[in-house]
Amino acid sequence: MRPVAFLSYLLFSTGLLLRSSTPDAKQITVLVDFTDVRSATSLNALKSELQNILSDSHLQLDLQLKSDFPDASVPGDLVLFKMKGHCTMNALPIAALSDERGPLAMTYSVNGELLPFGEVQCDRVRTALQRAIGRSNPEAHQTEYGVALARVMAHEIYHMLAKSATHTKEGLTKEALSPEELSRGTPRLASAAQAAMRGRTAKAGSFY
Numbered sequence: 001m002r003p004v005a006f007l008s009y010l011l012f013s014t015g016l017l018l019r020s021s022t023p024d025a026k027q028i029t030v031l032v033d034f035t036d037v038r039s040a041t042s043l044n045a046l047k048s049e050l051q052n053i054l055s056d057s058h059l060q061l062d063l064q065l066k067s068d069f070p071d072a073s074v075p076g077d078l079v080l081f082k083m084k085g086h087c088t089m090n091a092l093p094i095a096a097l098s099d100e101r102g103p104l105a106m107t108y109s110v111n112g113e114l115l116p117f118g119e120v121q122c123d124r125v126r127t128a129l130q131r132a133i134g135r136s137n138p139e140a141h142q143t144e145y146g147v148a149l150a151r152v153m154a155h156e157i158y159h160m161l162a163k164s165a166t167h168t169k170e171g172l173t174k175e176a177l178s179p180e181e182l183s184r185g186t187p188r189l190a191s192a193a194q195a196a197m198r199g200r201t202a203k204a205g206s207f208y
């Protein structure tokens with residue numbers, strides 16, 4: 001009995017050692033602050049798409065509504081997005097500026113330093129998506145809309161975590177994303193962007 005018990009103890013200890021030497025995914029808490037209506041379907045799609053994108057960089061997403069979030073410190077990184085406008089495909093056209101092209105999202109900066117605060121222009125993301133999928137049957141496209149929101153947010157999260165304003169030649173961190181890239185295929189963060197994010201988050205967790 002004793003040798004068996006000892007052996008299983010050894011195996012158990014080795015398992016613990018292996019687990020503790022494997023770098024865990026670092027947590028990133030994303031707070032979203034909706035200023036107007038939102039679609040629950042889109043929000044669920046946003047969450048799962050953003051988690052998929054960030055997991056390539058070994059980041060574990062914890063997405064919370066800012067209104068639900070207690071004022072407490074969180075492990076890992078914290079970023080905040082103000083979600084401006086109508087965050088749903090169902091929004092009625094509220095202006096005749098549907099062809100206006102402008103930024104879909106942005107990251108705030110002070111004196112050239114990028115901050116972990118950004119905003120998403122929900123109406124512009126919807127308008128851009130409509131160029132790819134049309135305007136009919138909006139309720140059927142809430143999931144694609146959530147995916148599009150996640151992709152523009154992933155782009156900004158790269159800027160925030162890497163503290164870099166540069167863009168990559170491919171992937172979600174290109175300078176501009178087409179309407180198709182917002183909703184189709186599975187574009188991901190470029191490997192250079194992932195490395196930059198990992199480098200910064202590793203430093204943020206140390207005391208150097």
Ligand SMILES: [Zn+2]
Pocket residue numbers: 155159167174175
């Ligand atoms: Zn950018």
